[in-house]
Amino acid sequence: MNRPAQTPHPLLMVPTEGAGAAAATETGRMFERTDWAATPLGPVEHWPQSLRIAASICLNSRFPMFVWWGPSLVNIYNDAYVPILGKRHPQAFGRPALDSWSDIWDVLGPQVEAVMRHGRPTWNERVLLVMERNGFPEDTWFTWSYSPVHDDAGAIGGLFCACTEETGRVAAERERDRLVREAQDAAQTLQTWFDNAPGFIALLRGPDLVFEMVNQAYYQLVGHRQIEGLPVFQALPDLRHQGFEELLHQVYASGEPFTGRAVRLVVQKEPGGPLAERFVDLVYQPVRDASGQVVGIFAQGNDVTEQVKAVNALTEADRRKDEFLAMLAHELRNPLAPIAAAADLLTLGRMDEARVRHTSAIISRQVRHMTGLVDDLLDVSRVTRGLVELEQARVDAKRVVRDAGEQVRPLIEARRHRLSLHMPPEPVFVRGDHKRLVQVVGNLLNNAAKYTPEGGEIEVRLRTHDAQVELVVDDNGTGMTPELAQRAFELFAQAARSSDRSQGGLGIGLALVRSLVELHGGRVTAHSDGPGRGSRFTVCLPRLVEPPPAADAPGPALAAPAAQPLQVMVVDDNADAAQLLAMLVETLGHQVTVETNPLGALERARTLRPQLFLLDIGLPDMDGKELARRLRADPATAGARLVAITGYGQEHDRRGTLAAGFDAHFVKPVDVSQLARLLADTAGD
Numbered sequence: 001m002n003r004p005a006q007t008p009h010p011l012l013m014v015p016t017e018g019a020g021a022a023a024a025t026e027t028g029r030m031f032e033r034t035d036w037a038a039t040p041l042g043p044v045e046h047w048p049q050s051l052r053i054a055a056s057i058c059l060n061s062r063f064p065m066f067v068w069w070g071p072s073l074v075n076i077y078n079d080a081y082v083p084i085l086g087k088r089h090p091q092a093f094g095r096p097a098l099d100s101w102s103d104i105w106d107v108l109g110p111q112v113e114a115v116m117r118h119g120r121p122t123w124n125e126r127v128l129l130v131m132e133r134n135g136f137p138e139d140t141w142f143t144w145s146y147s148p149v150h151d152d153a154g155a156i157g158g159l160f161c162a163c164t165e166e167t168g169r170v171a172a173e174r175e176r177d178r179l180v181r182e183a184q185d186a187a188q189t190l191q192t193w194f195d196n197a198p199g200f201i202a203l204l205r206g207p208d209l210v211f212e213m214v215n216q217a218y219y220q221l222v223g224h225r226q227i228e229g230l231p232v233f234q235a236l237p238d239l240r241h242q243g244f245e246e247l248l249h250q251v252y253a254s255g256e257p258f259t260g261r262a263v264r265l266v267v268q269k270e271p272g273g274p275l276a277e278r279f280v281d282l283v284y285q286p287v288r289d290a291s292g293q294v295v296g297i298f299a300q301g302n303d304v305t306e307q308v309k310a311v312n313a314l315t316e317a318d319r320r321k322d323e324f325l326a327m328l329a330h331e332l333r334n335p336l337a338p339i340a341a342a343a344d345l346l347t348l349g350r351m352d353e354a355r356v357r358h359t360s361a362i363i364s365r366q367v368r369h370m371t372g373l374v375d376d377l378l379d380v381s382r383v384t385r386g387l388v389e390l391e392q393a394r395v396d397a398k399r400v401v402r403d404a405g406e407q408v409r410p411l412i413e414a415r416r417h418r419l420s421l422h423m424p425p426e427p428v429f430v431r432g433d434h435k436r437l438v439q440v441v442g443n444l445l446n447n448a449a450k451y452t453p454e455g456g457e458i459e460v461r462l463r464t465h466d467a468q469v470e471l472v473v474d475d476n477g478t479g480m481t482p483e484l485a486q487r488a489f490e491l492f493a494q495a496a497r498s499s500d501r502s503q504g505g506l507g508i509g510l511a512l513v514r515s516l517v518e519l520h521g522g523r524v525t526a527h528s529d530g531p532g533r534g535s536r537f538t539v540c541l542p543r544l545v546e547p548p549p550a551a552d553a554p555g556p557a558l559a560a561p562a563a564q565p566l567q568v569m570v571v572d573d574n575a576d577a578a579q580l581l582a583m584l585v586e587t588l589g590h591q592v593t594v595e596t597n598p599l600g601a602l603e604r605a606r607t608l609r610p611q612l613f614l615l616d617i618g619l620p621d622m623d624g625k626e627l628a629r630r631l632r633a634d635p636a637t638a639g640a641r642l643v644a645i646t647g648y649g650q651e652h653d654r655r656g657t658l659a660a661g662f663d664a665h666f667v668k669p670v671d672v673s674q675l676a677r678l679l680a681d682t683a684g685d
Contacts, residue, residue, distance in 0.1 A: 011044070011056040025079045027093065028059050034094050040070050048151040054160050064165070067149070069158035073097040073112065084142075084165055086133030104129050115146045115159045122146040126166045141166040199302040200280075203287070204232055206296065209248055211235060221278065221303055223270045238268050238275060248297060251284045255294050258284040260301075262308050279308040335366035367669055378649065389651055390433040390519060394544060397428040397437070397469055401462055404441035411449045412458065419445075423462040429544040430469050432520045440516050443509035444473045444537050451535070452477030464543055471539040479535055480528040488526040489514035517541070566590045566683050567608060571601045571627065572616035572645065581614060581645070581670065588676055590683075598622040606636045612682050613637075614666075617646040617657070625660035632661040641682050645670060 012028045023029045037043045044052070051069055058065040058078050066077035075097045082089045085100070092100040101108055107129060111122045125143045132138070144163035151157035194201060200218035202211060209232045219225075227235035233245060242265055251258050262279045269276045282301030286294045342359045345351060351359065401421060412419050430437070441460075448458045452475045459474040480488065489510050510526075517524045522541035528534065568585050572578035573596050582592040593608060595601035598619045605613075613631065617624035624644060631637040641664075644657040649667035657665045664678060 009044070011052055012059055025059065026082070027077060027079050030090060030093050031055075031059055031076070036094075039074055039094055040072050041074050048157060050149050050151060051157060054149050054158070058160070063162060065160070065162050067158060067160055068097050068112070069149070073116075073158070075100060081163075084133070084163070087135060088133060101131075104131050111146055112159065115148050116156055119148045119156055121148065126170060139167070141170040197300075199300055202299045204248070204297045204299060207252060209233075209252070209297065212296070217303075221267065221280075223268045223273065225268075225271050236267070239265065242266065248284060251286060251297055252294055255286045255288070257286060258282075262304055278303060278305045280304060335370045338362050339366050371669055390436060392431055392433060395430055395432050395434045395437060397430050397462055397471065397541070398423050400434065400437045400441055401460055401471070403434075403438045404445055405460075407438065407442045408445040408449060411446065415449055415452070416455045417449055417452060417458050418456070419458045419460070421460050421462075423460075424464065428462060428464055428469055430520070430541045431544045432541070436516050437520070440513050440539065441471065441473075443513050444539070447509055447537075448473055448475035448477065448535070451475070467543050467545075469541045469543045471541075473537045474534065475536075476534040479531045479533040480526070481531060482528075485526045485528050485535075489524065513537075513539075564683050566612050566679060567593075567610045568612045568614065568679075569593045569595060569601065569605060569608065569610040570614045571595045571598060571619065571624070572614075573597070573619055574616070577616075584670075584672065584675070585614070585679070588679055590679060598624075598627045601627065602630055602634070605631065606634065609636050610640055612641045612643065612679070614643050614645050615662075617644055617648070625657065628657075628661045641678075643678065 009023065009028070009032050012023045012025075012031065023032055041047065041051075047055075051067070054067045054069075055076050058067050058076060061078055062080050064078070064081040064084055066075060066081055068075055073096055075092050075095055077085070077093065085092055088100045097108075097112075098105060107127070111124070114120045114122060123145050126141045127143070129140050129142055130137055131140055133140075142163055143166055144161055147160045148156045149158045149160050194213065195216045197215055197217060200221050201213075201215045202218050203213040204210065205212045211227045211230055211232060214228055219227075222236055225235065232248070233240055239245075244265070247258060250256075260280075260282050263282055265278055265280060266275045267278060268274070280301050281304050282299065285298040285300070287296040287298050289295045339362075342363045345359055346356070401423060405419065405421065409419075445458065445460070452458060457474075457476045459472075461470075461472045461474075463470050514524050517539055520541055522539060524537065524539045527536045527538070568590050570578050570582045570585070570592060572581065572594075575594075575596055578594045578596060582594045585592045593604065593610065595604060598621060613628075615624040615627055619627065622630075624646070628642050628644075631640065631642060642662045643664045643666060644662045645666050645668060646653065646657070647668045649665075654665045666675065
């Protein structure tokens with residue numbers, strides 16, 4: 001039961017004005033209205049002096065305080081403590097503490113026990129308490145102390161607590177720490193972005209252009225030298241006298257940015273190292289302060305050296321290609337001129353038999369020359385596209401050298417060169433394709449013969465070094481500049497060197513040599529002491545060390561001429577080509593029928609039943625492969641021998657014709673000796 005009070009309770013402070021006025025605080029008025037006799041504490045007049053003093057200090061203080069007294073810990077608190085209670089106020093006043101603080105009693109209870117039972121004061125600084133004081137759970141932080149209060153008998157009657165809520169301060173500090181972390185993270189992120197930017201970045205401060213910030217790409221550009229804190233041209237003296245000083249000072253003075261594309265600079269790539277040529281795209285952007293004054297320069301850009309080199313290489317390759325195409329046209333016209341003249345002479349019909357034979361020999365020789373040119377082109381194409389399949393076997397390099405020498409001997413003799421071979425007495429084995437290796441050595445000898453003045457010296461040395469076989473071709477010819485020697489094996493590189501020569505050839509032989517040597521697991525190099533001082537080409541191949549086989553199988557003997565003539569049909573939509581091939585077959589003693597249309601060939605073949613067909617592949621309406629399939633399906637021609645005559649000679653072309661039912665594959669122009677052997681074999685069956 002509450003009782004009204006007209007004058008402040010003796011435990012409460014009396015207002016300075018108007019003595020006899022009511023209590024000045026809300027909790028003071030609650031103290032006066034409370035019927036303490038109805039509580040476990042009893043009438044205030046019976047309270048121990050220590051409780052009266054503690055309650056008076058609490059109620060009259062502006063610092064959050066409370067007193068818990070007695071076994072039930074009756075709660076007395078002041079106005080400063082009311083915000084801490086929240087909705088627990090005013091019910092908590094004069095009530096047992098556990099009724100108000102049950103949600104955090106797991107923290108408070110043990111400390112209360114230590115004070116009330118053992119008299120040990122406590123100190124808690126910024127302790128987290130999760131409480132529901134405003135209708136929702138919230139994290140709060142408090143600093144408080146519990147001090148024991150003794151009764152008149154000296155026993156512990158209660159405790160006194162002075163506390164302060166730290167929630168706002170903790171939240172502010174956490175927010176501060178979060179902002180600091182975010183700022184640090186942002187700075188670290190910016191630094192990471194700065195360091196890992198794909199281009200180079202540098203910040204130059206002041207009129208002396210001092211490096212303030214530099215990223216990793218910039219360090220890579222200038223050779224990882226210590227440059228931060230130094231003026232730019234003191235840190236990088238190798239950039240002086242390249243136009244950058246004037247350019248940077250102009251940007252600083254004018255405030256106008258500068259953009260450069262593929263700007264050339266010569267810089268050290270490592271401290272104390274040699275100078276290297278680089279090309280950069282760059283931007284110099286003025287940095288201004290709040291007043292608009294230029295205070296520095298932000299430099300950024302990219303190292304585009306590789307792109308510039310690639311463009312230059314493409315330009316050079318395009319130039320070489322144009323020179324090569326001009327050379328190709330020149331070289332193809334050369335044999336066409338005598339062929340055309342010989343054809344005109346034969347058309348006039350005014351030559352005796354000796355001149356006819358001589359004219360025919362010219363045509364044959366020039367055709368072989370053109371065939372060699374086309375073969376070189378096809379070989380380069382196949383090798384560079386990885387379409388060459390080596391027929392690997394145990395090969396004696398000595399035999400390769402001899403066979404290559406025989407191939408090139410006519411040219412060597414025609415130019416009156418002296419060719420000397422130096423080879424060990426024992427076999428020198430490598431693993432490879434005999435035909436392709438002969439092609440390698442033949443091209444090197446051919447190259448030496450062409451670029452050595454008449455009556456020159458050509459020397460071939462074959463020797464072994466442990467696991468390697470070394471072949472060296474030396475000449476005392478025109479030689480090469482160091483630049484040409486370095487790129488001698490590049491495709492089209494020879495065109496500039498050979499554009500004014502009269503020996504013939506496309507200048508792609510050395511590119512073919514390198515590709516074939518590398519296919520064999522070897523390497524080839526070129527060297528010359530300079531123009532007019534000869535050239536040296538060195539081929540190194542892996543040496544094959546294994547016991548020789550018991551005996552080499554003998555090669556197949558050439559077939560003897562046929563005793564009986566064959567019935568042969570030639571099918572080619574090019575009438576001239578068909579007629580000339582027919583004349584050649586007739587000259588070899590066989591009967592020939594010519595058809596230029598595949599449908600007509602099918603119809604006529606059922607009647608004539610030829611024993612051998614020479615079929616062009618590129619026929620109209622029906623290609624040679626389909627014609628072969630139909631001939632195989634017809635009982636009248638199923639047993640005939642079918643020979644493909646085509647301009648396509650790659651391995652997959654041969655497989656395609658065999659799959660279509662052909663027995664043989666000849667590449668135009670047809671090799672006469674090869675055709676004669678096939679005819680003889682067919683006649684002998």
